Amino acid sequence: MADDLKIKVNGRLSPVAASPDTPLLYVLTNELNLWGPRFGCGLAQCGSCSVLADGVEIRSCVTPVGAVANKSLTTFEGLAAWYAEQKGLAQAPALHPLQQAFIDEQAPQCGYCYNGMLIKGSELLAQTPRPSEAQIRSHMDGHLCRCGSYPRIMKAIQLASTTMAGATR
Amino acid sequence: MNAILTDTSAGPLSRRDLLKGGGALVVGFCIGGSALPALAARGDAAGPPDPNTIDSWIAVHADNTATVYLGKGEFGQGNTTGLLQIAGEELDLDMNQLRSVQLDTNTVPNQGATTSSSSIHRGGPQVRAAAAEARQALLALASTRLGVQTGSLTVSKGVVSIDGHPSRSVSYGALLGDKPFNVKFTGIAPQKPINRYKLVGTRVPRVDIPDKMTGKYVYMQQVRVPDMLHGRVVRPRGQGAYGDGAKPLSIDESSIAGIPGARIVRKGDFVGVVAEREWDAVKAARELKVSWKESATLPGNADLFDRMRAAKTTDTVIADWGDAAKAFAGAAHVASSSYRCPYQSHAPFAANCALADVGPNGALVMSSTQDIYNSRDMLAEVLGLPVAKVRVQYYEGSGTFGRSCYEDAAQAAAVMSQAVGKPVRVQFMRSDELGWDDYGPAHLADVRAGIDAGGKLVAYEYHGWQHGWMVNETTHELALLTPPKERTTGAGSIPVNRMSTGSMYAVANRRVVSHAVPMVGYLKGAPLRSPLDLSFAFASEQTIDELAFLAKIDPLEFRRNNIGDERWLGVLNAAAEAAAWKPRVAASSLSAAEIVTGRGIGLGTHHVSYGAAVAEIEVNRRTGNIVATRIYGALDAGQVINPALVENQIVGQMIQAVSRTLKEEVTFDKNGVTSLDWVSYPVLRFAEHPHVTPIVVQRLDEPSTGAGEEVMGATAAAVANAFFDATGVRLRQYPLTPERVKAALAART
Numbered sequence: 001m002a003d004d005l006k007i008k009v010n011g012r013l014s015p016v017a018a019s020p021d022t023p024l025l026y027v028l029t030n031e032l033n034l035w036g037p038r039f040g041c042g043l044a045q046c047g048s049c050s051v052l053a054d055g056v057e058i059r060s061c062v063t064p065v066g067a068v069a070n071k072s073l074t075t076f077e078g079l080a081a082w083y084a085e086q087k088g089l090a091q092a093p094a095l096h097p098l099q100q101a102f103i104d105e106q107a108p109q110c111g112y113c114y115n116g117m118l119i120k121g122s123e124l125l126a127q128t129p130r131p132s133e134a135q136i137r138s139h140m141d142g143h144l145c146r147c148g149s150y151p152r153i154m155k156a157i158q159l160a161s162t163t164m165a166g167a168t169r
Numbered sequence: 170m171n172a173i174l175t176d177t178s179a180g181p182l183s184r185r186d187l188l189k190g191g192g193a194l195v196v197g198f199c200i201g202g203s204a205l206p207a208l209a210a211r212g213d214a215a216g217p218p219d220p221n222t223i224d225s226w227i228a229v230h231a232d233n234t235a236t237v238y239l240g241k242g243e244f245g246q247g248n249t250t251g252l253l254q255i256a257g258e259e260l261d262l263d264m265n266q267l268r269s270v271q272l273d274t275n276t277v278p279n280q281g282a283t284t285s286s287s288s289i290h291r292g293g294p295q296v297r298a299a300a301a302e303a304r305q306a307l308l309a310l311a312s313t314r315l316g317v318q319t320g321s322l323t324v325s326k327g328v329v330s331i332d333g334h335p336s337r338s339v340s341y342g343a344l345l346g347d348k349p350f351n352v353k354f355t356g357i358a359p360q361k362p363i364n365r366y367k368l369v370g371t372r373v374p375r376v377d378i379p380d381k382m383t384g385k386y387v388y389m390q391q392v393r394v395p396d397m398l399h400g401r402v403v404r405p406r407g408q409g410a411y412g413d414g415a416k417p418l419s420i421d422e423s424s425i426a427g428i429p430g431a432r433i434v435r436k437g438d439f440v441g442v443v444a445e446r447e448w449d450a451v452k453a454a455r456e457l458k459v460s461w462k463e464s465a466t467l468p469g470n471a472d473l474f475d476r477m478r479a480a481k482t483t484d485t486v487i488a489d490w491g492d493a494a495k496a497f498a499g500a501a502h503v504a505s506s507s508y509r510c511p512y513q514s515h516a517p518f519a520a521n522c523a524l525a526d527v528g529p530n531g532a533l534v535m536s537s538t539q540d541i542y543n544s545r546d547m548l549a550e551v552l553g554l555p556v557a558k559v560r561v562q563y564y565e566g567s568g569t570f571g572r573s574c575y576e577d578a579a580q581a582a583a584v585m586s587q588a589v590g591k592p593v594r595v596q597f598m599r600s601d602e603l604g605w606d607d608y609g610p611a612h613l614a615d616v617r618a619g620i621d622a623g624g625k626l627v628a629y630e631y632h633g634w635q636h637g638w639m640v641n642e643t644t645h646e647l648a649l650l651t652p653p654k655e656r657t658t659g660a661g662s663i664p665v666n667r668m669s670t671g672s673m674y675a676v677a678n679r680r681v682v683s684h685a686v687p688m689v690g691y692l693k694g695a696p697l698r699s700p701l702d703l704s705f706a707f708a709s710e711q712t713i714d715e716l717a718f719l720a721k722i723d724p725l726e727f728r729r730n731n732i733g734d735e736r737w738l739g740v741l742n743a744a745a746e747a748a749a750w751k752p753r754v755a756a757s758s759l760s761a762a763e764i765v766t767g768r769g770i771g772l773g774t775h776h777v778s779y780g781a782a783v784a785e786i787e788v789n790r791r792t793g794n795i796v797a798t799r800i801y802g803a804l805d806a807g808q809v810i811n812p813a814l815v816e817n818q819i820v821g822q823m824i825q826a827v828s829r830t831l832k833e834e835v836t837f838d839k840n841g842v843t844s845l846d847w848v849s850y851p852v853l854r855f856a857e858h859p860h861v862t863p864i865v866v867q868r869l870d871e872p873s874t875g876a877g878e879e880v881m882g883a884t885a886a887a888v889a890n891a892f893f894d895a896t897g898v899r900l901r902q903y904p905l906t907p908e909r910v911k912a913a914l915a916a917r918t
């Protein structure tokens with residue numbers, strides 16, 4: 001079947017047992033035991049399952065694993081290292097600055113949607129280091145939060161933006 | 170590891186092994202520690218542990234830390250943090266010396282369901298009393314050890330010392346370390362006076378957040394166990410009328426023959442599929458051809474309210490003070506209208522998930538339930554097992570806001586595991602969750618109120634129609650073929666809440682009547698955050714606003730003139746002050762511009778606490794789109810243990826209430842529910858969220874009351890009143906969708 005299929009996740013190449021049409025999410029959670037990307041809707045409507053593919057946010061619940069064989073995937077677990085690489089830091093911090101900002105702002109309620117919030121927010125900060133409120137609203141709009149923690153996510157992204165501006169090699 | 174889960178033949182699950190197993194099964198929100206050696210007996214037997222002994226509530230460890238066995242679940246409200254603050258205050262322990270454990274029917278006391286904002290309100294006093302009694306016992310031990318009266322002892326961070334001789338001390342850990350208290354819980358131990366509080370009332374950071382933000386937290390959806398199968402339920406897409414069930418007339422097994430290892434599980438009318446690989450289970454559920462018995466008996470959205478009004482109802486007078494009929498006759502102004510409020514879904518961000526391992530002699534079920542003990546009773550019934558043979562463990566899912574599909578998922582996992590003899594994990598798909606939810610019921614209201622020439626409320630009358638809540642769950646009814654069963658306590662159904670219908674105003678003549686509509690023939694119902702209180706406030710507070718308008722009085726001033734209670738006045742003024750409210754009669758500065766603005770105010774409650782909100786909105790008169798730009802919400806919940814947690818609750822309520830007021834409505838035709846995803850059941854999105862200002866009205870000397878629901882209704886009312894201020898038009902049906910806005914604006918001219 002898919003004997004040769006391998007995917008590169010957080011810098012490591014892993015063989016995939018699932019058939020190529022299997023959504024990436026099920027491979028990440030059930031084969032690679034990663035807990036960042038998580039099921040929310042299975043329809044690419046909520047952002048719960050987001051990962052970065054070559055630095056661009058994708059919805060792993062509808063992306064066939066066979067379609068990302070040539071991509072470099074980053075999940076929640078690999079974000080701090082990905083950030084260090086972006087910034088040219090010698091060593092990866094324990095947490096991506098946005099993770100730390102979520103803690104500092106006491107942002108989440110249940111926290112389930114924060115995989116997607118973290119992935120999408122990190123993508124934004126990599127593309128637009130000092131985003132305006134309007135840019136944050138627009139960039140994050142595909143990610144739902146049912147608990148209503150949007151205002152604190154906003155604050156945390158702004159805080160992380162400031163922290164990152166101060167981060168040097 | 171965790172071999173127990175596949176050992177379904179060995180009699181009651183080897184719970185001892187399970188407890189000492191570590192790993193995925195005993196994580197959860199256990200903070201910085203694993204299962205406790207001191208209480209090895211805990212967990213061996215079916216609970217709940219005896220609530221009348223302190224050992225069921227608190228354990229003190231040799232390292233001078235303590236575990237508090239909380240019976241209230243963490244759903245992201247931070248109640249674990251708040252309850253540990255209460256315990257730490259009485260015990261004189263710091264937060265980093267305290268932890269809680271996962272909810273488990275073998276382990277934690279039964280504090281009742283984590284519902285109705287009861288964690289701090291009802292659970293807090295129990296924890297406080299237990300901690301005070303534990304402290305008293307520890308001081309008695311210290312008194313013996315140090316050879317002085319307890320009155321000469323002080324405690325700091327779990328170290329007991331003699332007043333004036335700090336070097337003569339002994340720690341809790343040294344006194345009791347991992348040994349039982351063997352002390353009865355009498356509830357009468359002296360508690361710390363409020364003026365000596367150090368932890369309570371402070372903004373302690375939440376204990377669950379670091380693990381949630383670093384990926385260490387285990388949500389229900391992430392639990393996996395060895396040899397587990399993936400299960401999915403198979404049902405018609407979207408529920409039909411309650412009472413019609415979902416009867417499979419025929420199942421074409423060959424339709425999934427091509428999916429490796431996929432098996433069909435059927436019990437009664439319950440249909441599910443299992444497979445070793447998750448994607449195979451998803452595909453099998455999607456592709457299995459089932460011919461369902463047709464049912465086209467729902468009213469559909471179009472005829473819903475007419476059918477409710479015409480229903481044969483059970484009527485209950487909830488309040489009847491004075492002589493409303495007479496007072497209306499003498500009123501200077503009367504406002505009278507009908508209001509229509511939709512079915513809404515709990516719509517948890519993540520569809521529910523559960524994992525069950527059922528053998529002939531026992532069952533272990535992991536679930537995001539709000540009530541492990543009630544779930545256990547229900548599961549025992551579904552499985553045909555004695556209650557004591559069923560163990561339920563709680564794992565947090567995403568915010569549930571009432572009874573979403575967690576019981577249904579747990580029962581489905583249990584039924585399938587029992588059938589296949591292996592652990593089964595059931596993940597509801599989005600369409601299962603939105604299509605088979607027990608919804609917050611629709612509501613129809615006739616409200617009438619009158620004032621005298623001086624603008625004083627003289628008469629108030631509220632008639633509400635709604636059906637009630639489920640007793641059993643869908644899997645239960647399908648698998649056991651049990652008849653429909655609606656909760657029929659009190660007024661025959663979920664009654665109109667008299668607290669939410671005018672109780673905030675001093676009005677001598679007030680009549681509130683509940684018209685209970687039978688649930689059969691409608692959609693399934695269950696409590697949804699601020700159950701119906703949002704609808705009551707939408708109807709009641711618009712009526713009040715209308716009277717203010719008729720009297721040509723500013724709506725804030727009108728409410729101040731009619732409120733009889735200082736605490737209602739407190740939240741009203743707090744919200745108005747935060748919003749820098751300027752007195753003005755509503756709809757007194759209408760504009761012909763395409764985008765017009767308005768502001769509104771509203772009050773709301775659930776049981777006890779006091780909520781107020783001010784909303785500022787923009788209305789696009791061409792597109793009909795409403796944007797809530799700013800919401801200010803004030804809450805008086807008595808003694809607030811942690812203002813940061815309550816601010817979080819106020820913000821969550823304001824955002825969710827805006828979502829429910831502007832966007833959310835379960836849609837259905839005669840055959841079934843059609844709002845099955847986030848497009849057809851939209852919720853407020855990131856770009857649309859208002860700026861928010863939460864205000865906690867702290868009252869340290871009052872008992873703590875609920876803080877998770879009271880601002881919902883206030884916000885809905887404020888938004889609706891702001892629409893009138895912006896346009897001069899009342900919207901008496903929510904959600905306030907662009908179509909309804911355009912229709913209402915067009916009808917005015």
